[in-house]
Amino acid sequence: MSELELRIRALSLRTPDHSLDDRILAALRQSDVTQSTELSTVEKAITPDNVGVSPALNTNRRGTVVTSGWIVASVSMLIGTVVGNSLPSISSLQAQRDASMNADKMARIVGYGRRESANGSAEPRLSETGDSTVTGNVRVGSGPGPSQIVESIWISPTAAAVAWEQQTGQIFNVVNHVSERRFDMCRECHRVGG
């Protein structure tokens, strides 16, 4: 190092104000303290102001999210409609089930009717359930004696008439059938009120 450089080094540079030292050292300590909570602060501080996103851009982003939500909902509804239409309807399923099971159910009803007849009842009578749409089991027999539980089923009027004729040995007459108390049985069997 030359003589001039030594002379320059001997000079004294200006010293910054002590407040600068305080500010910098305080900032250093503050960064130390905030380090532990930095993650949560960052998580909470994701706002347009902090991340440098302009309000207009933020509005556009929110609008994009809303639009995307509507698109997803619309597509979901469309898919649901297509799938729903492709499936067989409930009534058609019911009709198919009735067609395949009518014979078996009629036989069961006939069997129960005969047991009721053995108890002294001239005609089998299903008890009131109070709700013609109930699909659960219903009690057979209204007397004080032990009742039987019969599966509640739905059969067509024609099949019900045949079953009734087999049970009673009489000719089925629609007028008499509906106007008498047997109407209850119809309602239970048909689940539609006769």
Place this chain on the structure above:
Amino acid sequence: MESVLRTELEQLYRKHRQSLFSVALTVTGCSSMAEDAVQEAFARLFQKAEPPEGSLASYVFAAVRNAAIDCRRRQQHQRSITESIFASGGSDLHLSDISTTANQNDETESLKSAIDQLDELSRQIVVMKIFSELTFEEIAGVLELPSATAATRYRRAIMKLEEELRRSS
């Protein structure tokens, strides 16, 4: 910020605070703005999680210089102010080094004045080279210059100062 980096920054500030302030002062020409620039630079550095790849001293000097340039841009109207980077009222020489003659005092003041009249870049190079003992490689990193250019600028500045002193004497 990692504790190691934090400690290094604090040590670096304590060691080079005058040089850092002087570099900022050569840019801003105003002591208050220079202080703000140093504070702003360190505030930015404290947000950094990772240490720089190269020299930390070079990195900090560059941060201070850039912050000072930002301050100067924000307050262009104060550009006419140019304060000396040296303390007034003599030097911090040891008693054995202090010249008591009026002639030597004049030389010291002439030297200060000559350095203050150097261009901004040369003053920064002189401060970083002589007072902070940075290498030309580090100085080049601060000023974003080739190291050969930084060395050349330094030698020219020294030669210019010698001429000024000869002329004044």
